[in-house]
Amino acid sequence: MAGFIASLKEKLTKTRQGFTEKIDSFFARFTKVDENLLEELEEILIQSDIGAQTSFELVEDLRQIVKEQRITDPAALPVKLQEIIREYLGERQDLIMNDELTVFLVVGVNGVGKTTTIGKMAHLFTQQKKKVILAAADTFRAAASEQLEIWAGRAGADIIKHGEGADPAAVVFDALQAARARKADVLIVDTAGRLHNKVNLMNELNKIKRVIAREIPEAPHEVLLILDATTGQNAIQQVKIFREASDVTGVILTKMDGTAKGGVVVGLRHEANVAVKLMGVGETLEDLRPFDPQEFAQAIFER
Numbered sequence: 001m002a003g004f005i006a007s008l009k010e011k012l013t014k015t016r017q018g019f020t021e022k023i024d025s026f027f028a029r030f031t032k033v034d035e036n037l038l039e040e041l042e043e044i045l046i047q048s049d050i051g052a053q054t055s056f057e058l059v060e061d062l063r064q065i066v067k068e069q070r071i072t073d074p075a076a077l078p079v080k081l082q083e084i085i086r087e088y089l090g091e092r093q094d095l096i097m098n099d100e101l102t103v104f105l106v107v108g109v110n111g112v113g114k115t116t117t118i119g120k121m122a123h124l125f126t127q128q129k130k131k132v133i134l135a136a137a138d139t140f141r142a143a144a145s146e147q148l149e150i151w152a153g154r155a156g157a158d159i160i161k162h163g164e165g166a167d168p169a170a171v172v173f174d175a176l177q178a179a180r181a182r183k184a185d186v187l188i189v190d191t192a193g194r195l196h197n198k199v200n201l202m203n204e205l206n207k208i209k210r211v212i213a214r215e216i217p218e219a220p221h222e223v224l225l226i227l228d229a230t231t232g233q234n235a236i237q238q239v240k241i242f243r244e245a246s247d248v249t250g251v252i253l254t255k256m257d258g259t260a261k262g263g264v265v266v267g268l269r270h271e272a273n274v275a276v277k278l279m280g281v282g283e284t285l286e287d288l289r290p291f292d293p294q295e296f297a298q299a300i301f302e303r
Helices: 002-011 013-028 035-047 052-069 074-089 114-126 144-155 168-181 198-215 234-245 264-270 293-301
Strands: 102-107 132-137 158-160 186-191 222-228 250-254 276-280 288-290
Touching: 002 013, 002 293, 013 035, 013 074, 013 293, 035 052, 052 074, 052 264, 074 264, 074 293, 102 114, 102 198, 114 132, 114 144, 114 186, 114 250, 114 276, 114 288, 132 144, 132 168, 144 158, 158 168, 168 186, 168 198, 186 198, 198 234, 222 234, 222 276, 234 264, 250 264, 264 276, 264 293
Parallel strands: 102 186, 102 222, 132 158, 132 186, 222 250, 250 276
Antiparallel strands: 276 288
């Protein structure tokens, strides 16, 4: 475990610098705990991409602790703030797995690393000796299915695809039939990432979900939203948009190793009320990991 935390600390260096070290240097500027400190702290938290609402509530909770415990030394506040954040992050929530075929519907805007992440998900499952099929239902973007096919090959997964411009629901139907015939354990469905016409997105996702539910009534077992951690607070807004189009059950955060905006994890959990299930911390197939809130907190807070 110590080796894993050390590795995670290294991967999250930019978040440590952009959040934890910024908070530490902030408190070091003050000699007493007063309203000026608390008001400035809220601004710092917002700048750290935690989100406006979550930042406000964090400071309110800290204000209450200061009052109850009669804290006067600013040096005592970083630990108190960390305790509140750990509470906000909650417990680990793993991917839901079905006893037979598990269906994951993957959504997200273009450019967030959706195709790459699906390939890494497939690898995660094939390493567990599960048979995986990918459904290339993003028929809108040119070469999307070809890119997914490359990742399927790397991960050792099968792929079902149609031509560009085909009906995404038809691709999903064929993938479901193939998954059953081949006795697959996991079916991961890629979808188009366009947001410029939200009505089309909603209609398309609803049609895909109807096809899935008709074949497997309790599926999809998860609707996973891929978010780019480098977008910071915009990620919280994307959750709200995609929730209008589909019942998002969890988030996968990509590019966590390349951003100082990892504080968005707190806002996603507390403000958007959605669990981060997986996080991407690098380029290789192995760099998609289950997200454990307490390991994350340990990696960014511990010196």
